[in-house]
Amino acid sequence: MTHITGRWVRSVLALSVTLSLSWLSSAAAHAFLVNTLPRAGARFTEAPQELALQFSEAVSPRSAQVKVRALQGGPLEVRELHPGADAQNLLATLPPLKPDVYVVSWQVMADDGHLSSGEFAFGVGAGGAIPGVQDNVDGVPLLWVTGSALLLVGLALALGGWISERFVWRKQGVPRAWIGVGAVLAVLGSAVHLVALAGSGPRATSVILTSRPGVAAGLALLAFLVSACLTRGRFRGWAGLPMVGGALAVTWQGHLGNAETFWLTPLGLAHLLLAAVWVGALVHFGQVTWVRRNVAWSDALRRGAWRYAKLAAWSVPPLLLLGLLLAWSQVDAPGDLWTTRYGQLLLAKVTLVLAALGLAVLARSRLVPARTAQPLRLARLVLAEVGTLLVILVLSAGLVNATPPRALTAANILSAAPPIGPAVRAADQAGSLSVYVLAAEGDLRVEVVQPTGKPGDRTRLWVNGEAPGGAFTLPLRSCGRGCFHAPFGWKPGETTVRVKATDPEWPGGTAEVKLRWPPGPDQTAQLAQVVKAMKHAGTFDVTEQAPRSLDPTPHTFPLTAETLAATDVYVGGGAEDVREVGRDAQGYTVLSLFVPGSSLWYELHVDGHRRIRRERIVGPGYGVNRTIEYPQLLEDGSP
Structure with missing residues (x-):
């Protein structure tokens, strides 16, 4: 049993590490607003007659909602909202506009079914301050997270439990796996996704019946429903097959189903199936050990543990490889781990993975002395690990619906929005690059311009300095083309900011500016x-x-x-x-x-x-x- 136990523990350790990378790759695509006409923040002497929105991904015109309102008035009618040159563009006709500031609010559904929304403003005439660009692409939609959590947990319980029943324990008088419970949870998850799609726009029925996310969610619901029905009768042995079809529909529904690289979809499906099989089999193993917690080790329990260890050992290499292949490029910079919702969820998930590692190490230290006695300690540790991994699945549901930092950086190609509230600026040169530093309430912004006048889209920055409260170093995030920012609590007095800039096209260097806070009155x-x-x-x-x-x-x-x-x-x-x-x-x-x-x-x-x-x-x-x-x-x- 020592050999069996060692293999089982090694499998648990390796797979716990793997889970820290799992489901990163299936982070959902969001449709970012990348260009507008009229341009965000612009002011016009003559009123524009047409509104054009360009997004980073294809959007569903049927689900799109665009509203225009005047700051000094009410909402305006937007007519003839229709696709532009391709599925990434939307066009609309504007009514006659009087001198004022106008705010455009938009909501679209990307081709993978996930919603994005935001607003920008432009001005006609000389009056009024123009608000900046705002969007919610860094948010995590609760309804979608709920559906994804039900789907992931349900798929793991049903598919992993089915594999465990048929190939690990082989009708050895052990408790049945929770296949039916998992199938019902997966049905509920698909139903929640359909409800989310139904609320995405005024033509909900058309969106569900004609869009890829709607069709995929419907197929997944049907597959999981068939699987749930099969678990109740003599066809229980076939219940796993519809589950595989449901997993395929879930993969097709998400971002990987819309990937330009065709091989990402089968790799994403394999990654999802391997993770679900392992987690579900571990849950069933926890059921068995808990029921047998007061019974001495038997030959049947040893054989089942050996087969489970073998299943886990065969699952580790491909699951780890796929996790690395699909997830390695999602985080753009270390600072993204604590400045983005995606990074915060990832940190929480890694923390729980470390807890699972601790439980695995603890299991190894207690399995050997307990193998000839009652496996109560093993049962407790396995159930604790099961609980931890189920929480990790819930966090994974948040991750698949959060926008990865690199996607945020790549899609934020609008020029920097005006600051909110009073601000003060300073500037200097960093080699051939011009660096502009802005201080606003709670925010430090750095904008970089090349000698050609173009924004430094590929510039990399490092910021440190001295404030009245002491020295500081700041990780930056993109806020537009050539724009970078970080939250910063300004203290009264003078702050020195040093910006080291490198650029693949132009010589860089270090700029140093001094900013006095708070800003004085407008002069x-x-x-x-x-x-x-x-x-x-x-x-x-x-x-x-x-x-x-x-x-x-x-x-x-x-x-x-x-x-x-x-x-x-x-x-x-x-x-x-x-x-x-x-x-x-x-x-x-x-x-x-x-x-x-x-x-x-x-x-x-x-x-x-x-x-x-x-x-x-x-x-x-x-x-x-x-x-x-x-x-x-x-x-x-x-x-």
């Missing part, structure tokens, strides 16, 4: 006074230096107010986050501002006559320091 009116004063400044001398350019030598040249207006973009309007950030050593007022359309950040040092004495400019691929000298001023401030 757009003061900036307007500066612009007015500079327009009457006449001719002045400018000393300009680009410290990180090929020619860092300072150059001095005369400049007129008209020329300055042509080079300083904010003179024409459009500046955001205009803040007073302090005073310099000469007592000049320091203003910080950002022009988003041109990715230009300015730091202006303004004297008592509202004239710029120094300015720092960071734009795509360059950083410039300027010092301005004026002719002798008269007492009234005029030259």
